[in-house]
Amino acid sequence: MIQMKDISKTYENGTVALERVNVEIGKGEFVFIVGASGAGKSTFIRLLFREVLPSSGTLIVNGHDVVNMPKSEVPYLRRGLGVVFQDYRLLPDKTVAENVAFAMQVIEAPRRRMQHSVNAVLDIVGLRDKYKNFPSQLSGGEQQRVAIARAIVNNPALVIADEPTGNLDPETSWEIMDIFKRINASGTTIVMATHDKYIVDTMKRRVIAIEDGKIVRDEAQGVYGYEN
């Protein structure tokens, strides 16, 4: 699913965010990217959907050569991915259902499938009954669930999330993790950056630890390994 070889990223201002990173992530895996603030987790995530380009190295995501792909192909890379952010990024003047449907509309998905797919993913995240609400009428956890529904509505092979529970209390975080677990159980690969020690330690999944832009640990059933 993801092959990252010798990837380095230096930002325009000279900050080295990642240095010679080698990672291989298979189909169906559930992977945590952990590390202190500023370690390079978000940079790692943003490389995957080509929000930033690496300075050197090769990167294949879901069969797309991210480094050498023409700009016109980027949308097709992203259609195979679902992205979830810490700050939800919903459209405030659209309802729950409209926010989710929006992701189908803008890739010109067939309209007759839309209603059905939107209902199905709202069921998965448990928000079917709030489809008419606006984001401002939802709690933070509910908003994040809408964002997850939007991320999976086009059946991506890979879901990437950058600190999706960063703004949520522990209990709500667990509800969110439960949804991710279920999405993963259906075969979708999940890569999640987080610095929530409790979640990582409890889930016992693969953990990739980054420090100062370098991978310092990659364990199949790892733990967070830092004191928060």
Next chain:
Amino acid sequence: MKISTSEYVIREVFFSLRRNSWMAIASISTVAVSLFIFGMFMILVMNMNRMAESLESQVEISVYLKDDVKESSIDDIRGTIESMQGIDTVTFVGKEEAMKRFQERLGEQKFLLEAIGDTNPLPNAFEVKVKHPDMVKAAADEISKIKGVESAKYGQDVVQHMFDITRLIRVFGFAVMVLLAGATLFIISNTIRLTVFARRKEIAIMKYVGATDWFIRWPFMLEGIVLGFFGGVVAAGALRIAYGMVTNKIYDTLAFFPLIPMFPFIGYVGIGILVCGMVIGAIGSTISLKRFLNA
């Protein structure tokens, strides 16, 4: 484009124009004003071109005969001229014919001739056309030496002067048109920039979920085209009225000024203005979006 996408695009444009209706009206008005001036210069330049062309084709030598030349020698003179190098046609215009033409040209101002009563001061003449404009001077010089010829005039100075003026107006008019097109571009792209800014979150999300640049661009582009179109409609209407007034005025006072007739000319100008407005609108919105699409 899929039907659902066309619907989406049209709905987006409609909502956007309604949301910023005052802005839209303001920019349509400004676009209209600048396209109107643009059109004025277009009309001016085209009329100048036509005038220059008609002058060019009219370069001919007027050969005036002395009053005492007898009917019989008129044919001799014609023969002499026709045998010269580079002569195309020679047409005789008798005194009476010349007077008749003059009256026709004056049209409603014929009354001016009442002052001279029944006398006819116009001489017998030949109108001589040469094969090339640059032969005019030599031919005129030679013709003026023929016995019985009073003078051979071809108005070279006037023609040259007109050419100079039309070239100046063409260059100046073109510069002004380019400038106005630039101003229109600026107005439209600024209006679209506001829309783009208001919807930057939406654009960002569209990009995350894999919308193509063209899908994102369409509604904004169409919005720019709509602004350009309506600005163009207003400008074309105003030009139609203005040109109507100008042609009326000129026919009243300067009867023989060769203005291009209103129809179908003003229709072509109108279409030109509309197309310009729409193209500028499309380009303007593309410029406004560029930064957001590349980000």
